[in-house]
Amino acid sequence: MKNHEPFRELLALRLYGELDDAEARALAAHLAGCDACARFADELEHGLGAAPRGETGAAELPDGWRERLDDAIRPAAASRWRWAAPFAAGLAAGVLLMGLRPEPEREQRASGSSLVTNAGAGPELVLRPGPPPPASGRGTYARLGDLLGEL
Amino acid sequence: MTQAAGSQRAAFDALVAEHQETVLRICRSILRDDHLGADAAQETFLRLWRRLRERRAPGSHGAWLRRVAATTAIDAARSRRTRSDAHATELAEGARGERHVEPRLPEEDAALAELEQRLASAVARLPEGQRTVFALRHSAGLPLAEVAETLGVALPTVKTQFARACLRLQDALSTYRSDSA
Numbered sequence: 001m002k003n004h005e006p007f008r009e010l011l012a013l014r015l016y017g018e019l020d021d022a023e024a025r026a027l028a029a030h031l032a033g034c035d036a037c038a039r040f041a042d043e044l045e046h047g048l049g050a051a052p053r054g055e056t057g058a059a060e061l062p063d064g065w066r067e068r069l070d071d072a073i074r075p076a077a078a079s080r081w082r083w084a085a086p087f088a089a090g091l092a093a094g095v096l097l098m099g100l101r102p103e104p105e106r107e108q109r110a111s112g113s114s115l116v117t118n119a120g121a122g123p124e125l126v127l128r129p130g131p132p133p134p135a136s137g138r139g140t141y142a143r144l145g146d147l148l149g150e151l
Numbered sequence: 152m153t154q155a156a157g158s159q160r161a162a163f164d165a166l167v168a169e170h171q172e173t174v175l176r177i178c179r180s181i182l183r184d185d186h187l188g189a190d191a192a193q194e195t196f197l198r199l200w201r202r203l204r205e206r207r208a209p210g211s212h213g214a215w216l217r218r219v220a221a222t223t224a225i226d227a228a229r230s231r232r233t234r235s236d237a238h239a240t241e242l243a244e245g246a247r248g249e250r251h252v253e254p255r256l257p258e259e260d261a262a263l264a265e266l267e268q269r270l271a272s273a274v275a276r277l278p279e280g281q282r283t284v285f286a287l288r289h290s291a292g293l294p295l296a297e298v299a300e301t302l303g304v305a306l307p308t309v310k311t312q313f314a315r316a317c318l319r320l321q322d323a324l325s326t327y328r329s330d331s332a
Contacts, residue, residue: 054290
């Protein structure tokens with residue numbers, strides 16, 4: 001009994017114009033004497049051959065696709081400074097902490113008595129400006145260094 | 152921007168303009184989802200950008216981009232499949248979602264849309280290799296020689312995979328037709 005499967009595979013390839021010359025000749029010779037495969041060729045044409053072939057025209061780019069790509073490659077251009085980001089963040093945090101650092105009296109207040117009840121008006125947060133920090137003999141950069149060390 | 156960086160950027164822009172449609176088609180055909188396909192296409196071009204920045208430009212940009220697009224999309228499809236056991240259902244539903252059939256289409260269009268849905272559902276049930284080859288040829292429109300180059304597989308293997316995929320799909324479509332007759 002003849003195996004028709006290889007010829008049916010060739011029919012599938014023919015549907016997409018993917019036969020080489022030798023395959024086309026072999027298929028034509030087979031079809032000339034095989035009604036079953038000729039019928040199958042017809043079924044294939046009206047089955048898979050009738051299905052729309054997806055995106056054969058120009059693929060439509062989604063809105064903003066190119067802009068997003070540009071955004072994505074932009075940070076890469078600055079990548080050589082990426083190592084500095086944690087240091088910069090640390091420095092910024094240090095400067096902020098320096099500005100907000102409470103003096104001992106205010107630390108005590110924060111631990112228990114900074115919230116004072118104002119009769120009838122609900123709790124009120126008391127923040128009083130403190131005196132200038134005592135001279136420690138160490139420079140600002142040394143203190144920033146301590147903070148960065150803690151971070 | 153330095154002169155070298157400027158020329159890299161100009162080369163990148165030219166390559167995106169030349170290949171974006173093919174890359175997008177490949178990614179969409181494998182993922183069968185517009186948004187995921189667009190994301191995979193972006194990832195493909197980001198990889199190209201990194202290569203250009205590292206001065207490792209591929210020899211043949213078109214072949215390299217097709218290959219990276221296909222592998223990026225296949226990886227994305229695998230990770231989606233890992234997240235959901237109902238991959239086949241998801242793909243079929245995605246295809247249905249993409250090609251939503253309006254209720255008042257002419258009869259012929261409705262029949263065509265139905266055929267497309269049946270095909271998408273059958274494609275989702277193919278083995279991964281056959282599904283990828285079929286998507287690249289049928290949906291993305293790449294000739295099988297390019298599919299072979301894209302996937303790094305010999306052309307005869309790709310032809311066999313594609314032909315077998317076609318026969319399985321034809322079988323699924325004719326089963327549907329005889330069921331609905």
